[in-house]
Amino acid sequence: MDILVVGAGVVGLAVARALALRGHDVIVAEATGGIGNGVSSRNSEVIHGGMYYPSGSLRARHCVAGRRMLYEFCESHGVPHRKCGKLIVATNALEQAKIEGIYEQGIANGVEGLSFLSGNDAKALEPNLSCTGAVLSRETGIIDSHALMLALQGDLEAAGGMVAFHAPVERIARTRSGWEVQTGGAEPAALPVDAVVNAAGLGAQGLARATEDYPAERVPPLVLAKGNYFGCLGRPAFSRLVYPAPVDGGLGTHVTLDLAGRMRFGPDVEWIEREVYEVDPARAESFYASIRRYWPGLPDGALVPDYAGIRPKLTGPGEPPADFLIDGPTEHGLPGLVQLFGIESPGLTSSLSIADDVARRLSN
Known part of the structure; x- marks a missing residue:
């Protein structure tokens, strides 16, 4: 498939890498001029263990699995990290x-x-x-998050994918064969693709509302x-x-x-x-x-x-913490579309596991 991933943070890059390694043609559309300029560059850089989250939740499952995958990735790719506890x-x-x-x-x-x-x-x-x-x-550790994102970008590009900078996504419309993505910036373009992954972080809800036929009631606060x-x-x-x-x-x-x-x-x-x-x-x-x-x-x-x-x-003061929200074709009924909402901590730790989850949802 031709797939567009929106957002070059740690989750977007991990998703794009996973898809490219599976043989898909992948482009990451990033609104800014570099990788990791949003949520991914302003965190504790902690590799979390996974003991805070309710059993069976996406946060628990992806944190534990993602942590194991992340340590292996750091070792194989030379990403600076330390399991300090x-x-x-x-x-x-x-x-x-x-x-x-x-x-x-x-x-x-x-x-x-x-x-x-x-x-x-x-x-x-x-x-x-x-x-x-x-x-x-x-099992808790610390990591150089920018080095991690550079390694993910390197794998993506080695597999034939690319990151397009200064390419804010303004609208996503359905076509007979898939989706057409409208980008703005200095060089506006209309890009036909088979699938779209919304990994826009703080901009995910706005992008979901700009996605044709995606039900407004499915967009969380x-x-x-x-x-x-x-x-x-x-x-x-x-x-x-x-x-x-x-x-x-x-x-x-x-x-x-x-x-x-x-x-x-x-x-x-x-x-x-x-x-x-x-x-x-x-x-x-x-x-x-x-x-x-x-x-x-x-x-x-x-x-x-x-x-x-x-x-x-996704929830405010006094409300129970929300789980990650991964809304794919099985849930919303639109083929070739995955929306990621509320990917906060432990999003960095979970990124590689979330990426495999998104790839499976698109394959199915």
Whole structure:
């Protein structure tokens, strides 16, 4: 088939690669001038274990399978990564019950390398930590997300596919034999294809509404949850990632490390109405309070504004977190069309597994 994938983020590139490796002719239409300029470039760069998500959900299935695939891909393609592990910590009885539930969920999801630790055992691993108990996830890691996307792009192009930059997709119309995709930009074009995959991230709902005959009632709401990050001055206090018990809309203000050893904190959850990426320095006050619950030794003045990302959520404040939404021909009845909505965390970890899922849906 001739297939157009919309969006050159990590999921779009993974999907395009999977399709090209199966022998299809694939073009990725990207509105900006480079790969990974949206959600994919503004995250924690964490390879997640898969213990947070309900058993049987797409998030659980793709995270666990995708993690295994991702480590293998990194090894075979030389993508920088490190399996550093993480601790999910509790600081009171309520949080203790939460992390016990996370541990049990992880076991049910088939997550390897999980252990439940006492507060003293956790402190023995991370002396700067203060907690009543912790879940140790040995399979959690960190990754250079841009290097990952470059490797995916390399495989795509080696298999005959390509990425078209500055090619915003404005409309998708049905034809007798498939679809016609209208692109804008400096060189507008009409491209006939057999199939389309909408992996447009924050733009997925808008593109779905611009797709002829796709039922409007199938387009889910887009809820924007901004995640702010703060860098931390001084030497890293931890050798592993440290996560508190989850909060409404996210996994809590946690410690992340990059491959250079730099320590940063975030993301928090800030519900917003429009895309804004500036980090308000005043939010540091809430970061100090949250972080000092598990790291009392955080010095005054150590936090500096870093960057922010926006999660493309399908549910809002106080609502249960939504699963990934992959809407294919079997569900909506239109041949050669797959819509991806709400691919937030653990989207990067899940990307290779999601890609195989999309390829199967189009093959069927």
